[in-house]
Amino acid sequence: MSTSACHAGRSSRRALRVGGRRAAAWAIPIAFLSAACTRPLPDADGPGARVYAAQCGICHVAYQPGLMTPAMWEIQVARMDEHRSRRGLPPLADADRRVILEYLKAHAG
Ligand code: HEC
Incomplete structure (x- = not known):
């Protein structure tokens, strides 16, 4: 399952390469990827976004x-x-898990 914009960028890169025009094929997806992956999170300064960004x-x-x-x-999240x-990290703390899920669901698609 791959639904993120970042992953979508990767698959379109693969698709474009099949066409054989390698140089041109790289330029477009890279621009797309950086735009898709650095877009600020919704409500970026709120506590939910901060815990989410820190933990996830x-x-x-x-x-x-x-x-x-x-x-x-x-x-x-599970x-x-x-x-x-x-990676040797402890499970997510219950309080953080709650805040993260609340944030994600509030802005979910
Ligand atoms: C310890 C490292 C680690 C942390 C911390 C982590 N992830 Fe991941 N995540 C991964 C890895 C590795 C993958 C790719 C493999 C996979 O999908 O299982 C991934 C993939 C994903 C995907 C993509 C699944 C897909 O089908 O494309 C989502 C969404 C995701 N993580 C959400 C989260 C959220 C939300 C958190 C915070 C609760 C989080 N991750 C924290 C390691 C991590």
Whole structure:
């Protein structure tokens, strides 16, 4: 499952390369990727966005909340515990998990 704008940028890069015009194929997706991945989070200065960015931007960019539905965010946040333990990080604190899910759902797609 890949619904983030960042991932979408990667697949379009692959698709363009199939066309064989490599130089041109790189230029467009890179511009797209940086625009898609550095867009500020909604309500970026609020407490929800700050906890989210701090906890969920460790291993990858903090994805835009609008990329997933509330139900998908429930699943993704739970899934990330496995990645945390693989990296030797403790599970997300309950309070942080609550704040993050509230934030993601409030701005979900
Ligand atoms: C310890 C590292 C780590 C942390 C911390 C982490 N993630 Fe991830 N995340 C990953 C890895 C590795 C992947 C790619 C593999 C995968 O999808 O399981 C990923 C993928 C994702 C994806 C993409 C799934 C897809 O199908 O494209 C989402 C969404 C996501 N993480 C959300 C979160 C959220 C929300 C948090 C905070 C609660 C978080 N991540 C914190 C490691 C982490």
